Amino acid sequence: MVPGISPDSSRKAAELSGKYQGIFAAAGTHPNEADLYSADMFTDIARTVLCPGVIAVGETGLDFFHKRVSPLLQVELFEKHIHLAEVFGLTLIVHSRDAEENVLTVLGENPGVPVIMHCYTGPDKVAQEAADRGFFIGFAGPLTYRRNDRLRKLAGLLPKEQVLVETDAPYLTPEPVRGERNEPCYVIHTAGVLANLWNMDIPSASKILLDNSLRAFQLAPVPRTDLVYMLYNRIYMNITGRCTNHCRFCIRDRTDGIGGYYLKHHEEPSSRRLKDIVDTLQPEWAEEIVFCGYGEPTMRPELLLALAKTASEKGFSVRLNTNGLCLERLSSEEILRLLEPFDDVSVSLNASDMDEYNAICIPENDSAWDNLQKFIQISRKICRTRLTAVRYPGADMKSVAAYALKINLPLRIRG
Numbered sequence: 001m002v003p004g005i006s007p008d009s010s011r012k013a014a015e016l017s018g019k020y021q022g023i024f025a026a027a028g029t030h031p032n033e034a035d036l037y038s039a040d041m042f043t044d045i046a047r048t049v050l051c052p053g054v055i056a057v058g059e060t061g062l063d064f065f066h067k068r069v070s071p072l073l074q075v076e077l078f079e080k081h082i083h084l085a086e087v088f089g090l091t092l093i094v095h096s097r098d099a100e101e102n103v104l105t106v107l108g109e110n111p112g113v114p115v116i117m118h119c120y121t122g123p124d125k126v127a128q129e130a131a132d133r134g135f136f137i138g139f140a141g142p143l144t145y146r147r148n149d150r151l152r153k154l155a156g157l158l159p160k161e162q163v164l165v166e167t168d169a170p171y172l173t174p175e176p177v178r179g180e181r182n183e184p185c186y187v188i189h190t191a192g193v194l195a196n197l198w199n200m201d202i203p204s205a206s207k208i209l210l211d212n213s214l215r216a217f218q219l220a221p222v223p224r225t226d227l228v229y230m231l232y233n234r235i236y237m238n239i240t241g242r243c244t245n246h247c248r249f250c251i252r253d254r255t256d257g258i259g260g261y262y263l264k265h266h267e268e269p270s271s272r273r274l275k276d277i278v279d280t281l282q283p284e285w286a287e288e289i290v291f292c293g294y295g296e297p298t299m300r301p302e303l304l305l306a307l308a309k310t311a312s313e314k315g316f317s318v319r320l321n322t323n324g325l326c327l328e329r330l331s332s333e334e335i336l337r338l339l340e341p342f343d344d345v346s347v348s349l350n351a352s353d354m355d356e357y358n359a360i361c362i363p364e365n366d367s368a369w370d371n372l373q374k375f376i377q378i379s380r381k382i383c384r385t386r387l388t389a390v391r392y393p394g395a396d397m398k399s400v401a402a403y404a405l406k407i408n409l410p411l412r413i414r415g
Contacts, residue, residue, distance in 0.1 A: 001166075001217065003059045003093055003118075005030035007044035017053030018260065024217065026056035026093050028081055031063040031074045042080055047285050049088050050230045052260025055217050057085040058093025059118060062106070065098040078106055085113045087276040089224055091217050093118050100126040109133060114216050119168045124154045131162045136216045138164040141172035141182065144193050156197035164216060165191045165209050227269050228277050229261040235286040237307065239274055241265025243296040245323055246362040247350070249392040249415070252294050263294040271303050278310050288317040288344075298326035301338055308341035319344040324379070325363065327371040335378050345379045347372070349387040349411070352399035360395055376407070386410040 002017065003026040004010025013025035027048040029041065048054060060081035062074050085092040091114040096103040100122035107115060115135040120127060121142050131137060139155055142148055155163065165187055167174075173182035174189040188202070195205035211220075218224035227238050241252075241264065256264040281289065289311045291297045297304050297320065304320075312318050324347040326335060339345065351357035354369035365371070379385045387409050389400045397413055404411035 001026060001056065001093075003056070004028050004045075004048070005059055006033050006036070007041050007048070010045055010048045014048050014051035014054050018051065023053070024056070025051070025054045026058045026091075027051075027054050028058040028060045028093065029077060030059050031061050031078065031095060032066055032068050034069040034074045034077045037073065037077050042077075043282060045081075046084055046280055047282070049084065049090065050228060050235070050285070052229070054090075055219070055224070056091040056093050056116075057081050057088075058091075058116075059095050060093065061095035061118075062099035062103050063095060063097045064102070071099075071102075075102075075106055078103075082107065082111055084280070086111060087273065087280055089113060089218075089227070089273065091116060095119070096122055104129060104133075107133075107135075114218060116164060116216055119166060119172065121151060124150075124157075127154055127158060131158050134162070136162050136164050136212065138166045139190060139194070140166045140168040141174035141178070141186075141190060143190050144174040145178075146175065152193065152197060155194060160198060160208055161212060163194065163209070164212055165194060222266055223256075223262045223264075225265055225269065226257070226261040226263055227274060228281070229259065229263070230286060231259050233287050235281060235289045237274065237278070237289065237291045237297075238263050238265075238269075238293050239291060239297050239303065239307070240268060240293040240295040240299050242268070242299045243323070244299075244325055244328065244364045245296070245368070246364075247348075247390075248360055248362065249350075249390040249395075265294055268300075271306075274303065274307060275310070278307050278314075281311070281314075281316075283315040283317075288319050290319045290321055292321040296323050296325070298322055298330070298338070301326065301330060301334070305338050305341065312341040312343075317344070318342050319346060320383075321346045321348075322375075323348045323361075324372045324375040325365070325368055327374055328365050328368070332374075332378055335375065336382065339379060339383055342383050345383045345385045346388050346412075347376055347379065347385060348389075349400060349404065350389045350392075350395060352396065352403040356394075356396065356399075360392060376409070380409065386412060388412045388414060391415045 001024050002013040004013045010027035017023045017025040027045050093116050117130050118138050119140040120137050167187050169182040195202045214220035229236050308318050320342045357369045387404050
């Protein structure tokens with residue numbers, strides 16, 4: 001995990017995550033950098049959160065030790081980071097120095113996302129309360145220092161499932177390499193101290209610490225779903241996992257995500273979260289915003305309409321990716337209303353006749369092909385409409401192209 005402490009370092013962390021497998025990033029502004037705060041700075045942090053591999057917000061929090069930045073400004077920026085983590089469902093990495101009780105007050109009982117009390121050296125009472133709230137307590141090199149018996153006693157008393165181990169590299173090098181530049185491999189020394197406190201061998205303790213880390217960063221056992229992602233300078237909204245088709249070529253049957261994002265849904269995402277995400281996004285970040293999903297977005301028509309309206313009013317160019325089968329659930333009038341905010345609609349065609357469509361797309365409804373044709377005619381009346389198809393064994397792309405030409409609509413063949 002490579003955390004950011006400023007917009008620039010957050011971008012660099014995201015670049016590292018995109019370049020090297022096994023590296024994840026966090027985007028945030030350290031409280032000691034809060035005096036540099038501006039709306040543009042925080043917008044840069046929010047945009048970086050969209051990058052694949054960015055799975056946390058931080059390092060953020062409060063630092064009343066250095067007295068560089070006013071506490072009020074630190075709290076303001078901390079609250080913005082907490083909100084950003086909640087909106088995108090990301091883990092929060094929290095710095096606290098001489099401000100641990102204040103940190104708990106600002107966080108509240110349940111921020112709605114995992115919280116890591118990073119590199120903890122504060123009071124025992126605060127650590128116990130944080131663990132009681134379900135927060136994770138991270139210990140770094142100071143746990144190994146000879147005179148830190150108090151911190152070791154605390155680490156041994158905390159619930160094992162809430163403890164993490166870290167380095168804070170390049171700082172706080174642990175014993176017995178203290179004095180050298182710290183680096184990630186030195187985490188073994190801190191893990192060894194925890195293993196001793198738990199009366200375990202290092203492999204057994206490491207298994208617990210790894211499991212804790214995966215839970216803390218929402219990587220396992222149930223991975224966090226990316227509800228928004230960016231590819232090819234386009235922002236995609238992943239609003240549902242439901243679909244009435246069972247297309248043989250569907251990517252979600254072969255992988256849980258694309259482009260470094262995890263897109264599979266374990267449950268339908270909340271409307272509130274999705275609305276907050278659209279409120280946060282800025283048109284200058286991308287060419288357009290595309291409403292899709294690891295499913296069919298028109299399965300949630302009222303939510304889709306509300307999100308698309310907001311995006312359009314903010315100045316986004318707005319596109320809908322759909323299988324075109326919403327006539328199974330909506331009237332023609334309702335579809336016209338639904339499509340009003342959209343500039344473009346991409347309709348998944350994939351066949352040139354009903355038999356081929358049923359064989360490849362396996363719809364739940366016998367009238368799917370007819371409904372698809374009717375939707376295309378409705379859509380083209382009010383939106384720029386194009387057709388798409390995916391190359392797949394049994395799919396005749398020449399016939400699909402001829403059909404698209406016949407109804408005078410552009411076709412994009414993928415795969």
